[in-house]
Amino acid sequence: MANFTAADIKSLREKTGAGMLAVKNALDEADGDQAKAIEILRVKGLKGVTKREDRSTTDGLVTAHVDGGTGVLIELNSETDFVAKSDKFIELAEKVLAYVVEAGQSDVEALLAAEFDGKTLKAHIDEGGAALGEKVALRRVARVTGGSIEQYMHRTNPDLPPQVGVLLGFDGSDQAAAHDVAVHVAAMAPKYLTRDEVPEADVANERRIAEDTAKNENKPERAIPKIVEGRVNGFFKENVLLDQPFAKEPKKTVGAIVEEAGVTLTGFARFRVGS
CATH class of the missing domain: 3.30.479.20 (Elongation factor Ts, dimerisation domain)
Incomplete structure (x- = not known):
């Protein structure tokens, strides 16, 4: 019979995170040698990795x-x-x-x-x-880099760890304004900081779609250029952080809010688990 105790089982479980039966079997196989048991658990555990890959x-x-x-x-x-x-x-x-x-x-x-x-x-x-x-x-x-970094982590479920995370780089001293913008990023999910960051091909595609849509709606030919510009601007307002209406004060853009606060945004990152 292998020479190990309940305390040995508990210790090995804490070290490896493996289940009680797996730990007991590994200790049996290793004749109570913890180092060898850990190796056995690693080998058996990693065999399962291949099965989990897909x-x-x-x-x-x-x-x-x-x-x-x-x-x-x-x-x-x-x-x-x-x-x-x-x-x-x-x-x-x-x-x-x-x-x-x-x-x-x-x-x-x-x-x-x-x-x-x-x-x-x-x-x-x-x-x-x-x-x-x-x-x-x-x-x-x-x-993300900047003079300062504001971090905002959001729990979509209080029982789970954060599912949405935002880092906002900024220059300036108004931490409260930066925090409000980080919360805005978490909620509104912009893709770009400025219009210049949007790929030219994407803008051209939006412009083409807007023009085709206006023609299909039988809009007057002379009105189409203005309609297209309005719809492209709508695309920017949806996807560009500085162009988005500020969540706490929708009559102002995020760009206007940070300008008033004396803050310059240098970059941001937003992750939402699984999306």
Whole structure:
């Protein structure tokens, strides 16, 4: 009979996050040797990773780190909200975030292939998923810079970790105004900061659609240019942060609000889990 106690089982469960039966079987197989049992659990757990590769990861969380004028935002996905709210998953997310901050880059593929603590980030994530019994995936990473960074994390469900995260880079001293804009970004989901950031091809496509629509509506030929410009401006108001009506004061644009506050926006990132 293997030489281990209930305390050994408890200790190994805390170290690995594996279930009681899996831990007991691993200790049996390892004849009570904890290090060997951990290796057994890792091997058996990672065998399950391949089976989980095609599973959908639509739950999870967003988390962020701000240090001076740099902010990092990540989205880590799980298969279920049950796992997303677990302490083990939240700990894994913080471990991944710490590495991403240290790595200093945003390319997810490059980050997953990079090594720390003797193995790749993907291996760390896969092992975490194995312990949780679900596929876990790093979906997105964003970095935002500015004189200051405002962070806003929103819980769409009070029982879950944050599902919407915003980082807003800005120059200026009005922190309250920056916070209000970060909340606005969370709610209104702009895609671009300024009109200049919108790809020319997208603007041309919107202009073509607006013109075709006006013609199909039998609008007077002389009125079509003005109608097209109005509809393209409507596209900008929907997608460009500085052009959007400010959520707290819709008669003013976000651009007008930050100008009044003496704030210049330098960039933003917004993630919503699964979208």
